[in-house]
Amino acid sequence: MHDALFKYIEVRTGEKLTDNERDVITAVFDRKRMRKRQYFLQEGDVCRYIGFIVKGSARMFSVDEKGHEHIMRFGLESWWISDQESMINLTPSPYYIEMLEDSELLVISVPNALELRNKSRCFDLTVQALDRHQTISMQKRIHAAIGMTAEERFSDLSRTYPEFLERFPMNMIASYLGLSPETLSRIRKNGLRK
Amino acid sequence: MHDALFKYIEVRTGEKLTDNERDVITAVFDRKRMRKRQYFLQEGDVCRYIGFIVKGSARMFSVDEKGHEHIMRFGLESWWISDQESMINLTPSPYYIEMLEDSELLVISVPNALELRNKSRCFDLTVQALDRHQTISMQKRIHAAIGMTAEERFSDLSRTYPEFLERFPMNMIASYLGLSPETLSRIRKNGLRK
DNA sequence: AAATTGGATTGATAAATGTCAATCCGGATT
DNA sequence: AATCCGGATTGACATTTATCAATCCAATTT
Secondary structure, three states: OOHHHHHHHHHHHOOOOOHHHHHHHHHHOEEEEEOOOOEEEOOOOEOOEEEEEEEOOEEEEEEOOOOOEEEEEEEOOOOEEOOHHHHHHOOEOOOEEEEOOOEEEEEEEHHHHHHHHHHOHHHHHHHHHHHHHHHHHHHHHHHHHHHOOHHHHHHHHHHHOHHHHHHOOHHHHHHHHOOOHHHHHHHHHHOOOO | OOHHHHHHHHHHHOOOOOHHHHHHHHHHOEEEEEOOOOEEEOOOOEOOEEEEEEEOOEEEEEEOOOOOEEEEEEEOOOOEEOOHHHHHHOOEOOOEEEEOOOEEEEEEEHHHHHHHHHHOHHHHHHHHHHHHHHHHHHHHHHHHHHHOOHHHHHHHHHHHOHHHHHHOOHHHHHHHHOOOHHHHHHHHHHOOOO
């Protein structure tokens, strides 16, 4: 069912979708089930699809020369997954997108998504709002990364995305924060007294 | 003259501006001269204007409790300055935007900018492209911040924005990279041999 | 010319964080 | 029940980076 997506769009835009818009959207979003550990995108591939998470979760990460993983973002219900740079420039992605739980997605191809923005004003507005929202949240993350200590970053994350702590293992939280799992473990033990 | 902006929009959109569009744009962008060290935005203020740098440069930064400055972004000719979060949500900005050279800007109020997007398709497309571009470059910066060593970040910056090194003092480059000036100095002396 | 200022550099030292190895624990698998 | 495995923790130690203080230099300002 595409209801989760309809609702998401209506909430975001504050407008009601017409029957026609619903049909158009239904036509271009395919339902896709993915299992835990399955890859939505693999390093080296061009990102040709955008996924809307109806149920489940995902992470987008890179792997450096030493084999260490760096988590760029997480995804939860009602979040979108894709590598924007790869999908816009049609360049091979340096990232993996991996499902962290058995998940249910609504998937649209990149060309269809571009076309849909012309057909449905609501969808277009949604994408615009999403871009804006992303820019803002990324700016905050940069601010945290260059200006805060490890402990401050963790406590900031706990406030901003408490659900991450429930949903994802600590070694991934550490990677998201740019820390080693050991350091995060020690921070959680001692820190947060302030 | 607003020519620099017209040219920028036409290059970005690949479309030619109509005379009408040019008039509409000219009507809402004011020319503004600013001197070195003048503030375009101060911490605590709501960001009510967006600036297009015709000539000069700027930095956007925050100041933490210890009085340390953290540079979030630089601006050069043909770059835009504003705090997106503050201007969209009408919240007080945690950032300063300060001119680093005597500069010439084209300034538009936030409400006018929103309206202009409806009046000029080219302008709307430009803003969209800008948002997308920003998202991509911020993602790269996050990747650098959480996954690279200080030395790698500097060498990455040297490749991506060589003009920064020409134009801005090293203590600001250090702040942008999330490093102390001393550490950057030592990296530049020893590092980069790899 | 003298004085001031903003930046850059250097050395000594401290603090933060990473690395490596070992262990532990609980839930899933057989 | 025995085993396996992903994840968390801990200690010892290495490395990176920050901090503090001093100096230097060149460009302005006086």
